[in-house]
Amino acid sequence: MAMSAGGHVSESPGWLAPIGWVGRTATGTLSYLGATALLTLSAGAAIVRGRDDDETTLRAATTHELSWMLWAGFPLVALVHVAMGSFLSMQAYFGSTFVDGTGAVVGVGLLRNLASMMTGLTLAGLLPGRIVPELRRLRRGPADLPFGRTAAARMLAAVAATPLLSLWGCVVGTVVGWKSSEALMGLSTDMYFLMLVRMLWYRDVVGVLVKGVLFGLVTSAFACAEGLRDLEPEADAGDEAVATMSSVVRASCLAMAAILLLNMTWFLFVYHAVPVYGPSLLQPPTP
Template sequence: MPSPASFLELPLLSPLAMIGRVALGGAAYLGNLGALMISAARSVFAPVGAVPPFVPTLTRQTISILAMGIPLVTLVHIGMGSFLSMQAYFGGTFVDGTGAVVGVGLIRNVAPLMTGLTLAGLLAALYTPELRGRFTQALDADPREIADRDPLPGQRAATSLSPEPARLAAVRLSAGVIAGLVLSVWGVLVGTVVGWQVAQTLLGVSTDSFFAMFLETLWIRDVAGLVIKGGAFALFAALFACHEGLSGSADTPSGPVSWAACRAACFATVATLALNSIWFLLVYHAGPAFGPTLLAPPGL
């Protein structure tokens, strides 16, 4: 009598078997992400073993992300600010609406989204290889207190510190959220200043008109969205990068490090885009779609 496995090899059932494997694998992956979040939160208050102090380690990680993220976010939002400013004029909107299109557009969607997508790639490239190659017990220790900060593969630094994987993730998740908030606000500032200068220099929009319309059409929910999405998008980027980094090692990897980093970036990007869409559906469709408007409502 044929075995149950042989039935799955039939042409009719093999696609169903593949769908089942993908569904089970996806559920297991999401479960591992949740477990990592819980264990990381626990490690902040009840770490296992001797670990480096949390705040100094968090500070070093945050500074590292900001040092690499600020140039990238600046360049992205120079382009976005100038594009939004010119689009407001050449796209058919009257000139006085430029400040609203640029400033509110950046706060409401563009700045947190573009910052989140930037961090999806940056943190995947930063965290995944770092955690895959964690051959030293003092990965997060203060480098000033270690004579040999980067030992050769297979060697270990002479220290008693031994951070557990959850602790390594906790520091990086926290640093990612803080950096995401800072970089989202920075993106708004850069994009708004660039858009203002483009509107003033090329389009003839006065400073008073630009900022008056910007503030007039700004809602509290826009500012709240900047904070919530800026932190959440960065959390996704750090979470997927840490999970991929901690799921293997340099000696016995569960796949090449480059592919692990690519998976982390892709998954974080998908999660960012999904949450961004959900936010608009739940927050802006719950009332007037886009708050104060420059144009008359349809039908009037």
Template sequence: MSVLAIPGWIGRRTLAALAVFGRVALFALGAVSHILRPPYYPREIGLALLNIGWLSLPVVGLTAIFTGGALALQIYAGGARFNAEAVVPQIVAIGMVRELGPVLVGLMIAARVTSSIAAEIATMKVTEQIDALVTLSTHPMKYLVGPRVLAALITVPLLVGVGDVIGIAGGYAVSVQNLGFNAAAYLTNTVNFLELRDIVSSLVKGAAFGMIASVMGCYYGMNSGRGAQGVGRATKGSVEAAAVLILAANFVLTGVFFSV
């Protein structure tokens, strides 16, 4: 094997990864551009709002309530080691609003919505429905991608907000029912401890994760290969990419909001 083989391999992989990054970035810019320019498709936007937002509420709510409850139990047990059981309301609130709420909702959206978008658009591509759209003078970016990305940008921050509240409610229920906390004191501590910055960071993360989840679903769907295997690969790839990018974006946004 040549001495240059390994650096060459690394170089090719790096260039390929950068090329993909560039294509995804251009795709995302194209999606935003199509959202802003007419024609608009209200029916498609309405359906996307329903599918991405309203129909995701049950899974988001269940995830959040169990996570909030478990978080309360863990903080209580951990805090007991150094007589800090009283911080449960504050840590549940900050943990849910700053981190767990946005990340878990983001990952749930990646699992539920990204996969669904990728599979639907990939199937449309395989069955020539996207070509049919073009021949019917309808731009697929405008008709398929724009409404989904717009709906995710609107609904995922709202879902994160709902998830935060339900997660805190889960912690509250466990703390009051099982751990002997005073209900009024718990709520007062929660409200007093949270800052505006916590809530803003949560909603901004929600918007960023919604953008990532919807763009990855649309990108993989629009670029899927042929046949059932192509649809399967697009679906799997979209969820993997969305999940990793959501976690990476969470790290970056946490640094932006809280590193000072």
């Protein structure tokens, strides 16, 4: 209890402070996720409406965004999957088990799980670093920024780029695994690719495409949400730079967490729970 000129002012007990913190955190999290979902719906509505005569067409904006995503993503994803391909190949070498199935371990492992997840995590670190500062600059412009259309171009580009880059990662990792197994174990090219083809199922290709679309969508949604958040007009240049960097880090971390959650959900509810999508490495389909 504190005394003031106007009378008594009550204060909450100190032991209630954690409850208030939890409440504020929960409310803020729900508000943030709700705003991101609304922005995604607004982007979807902009796609359905089509173009306006006085604005840049959605196709042109999406093509522009997609071009830089692929230009920057191809070398990064390739480097990541050089490591993934050689790692999976060396597992067979050091384990000295199932050596003849190295092609399946590398190729199917990449296509079924690793390629889409590693590509998504790579783009989760790349896209916010470009999208957030770019949208912050656009918001400082004189004209009103159409949030839905602005986010739609970036979301469409990310949705297209992530599956393409995931497949590119599969190719790079498979080739690196092939050459590694050939050099380390003397595994023939025919055996490597024969086992890969025997163990590869159509559902694996579907999985990398579906997960690629989801990973690209959540990454671009968080990046656009951070870039289009309300700015503090009285903040100086230093404060704004720090705020922008914080937004980039926050968008990247949230996107990575969402990707890991979606990947685990896909495994539990699609790969693990549904018999038709069960493990097939030791039980290849028979003609």
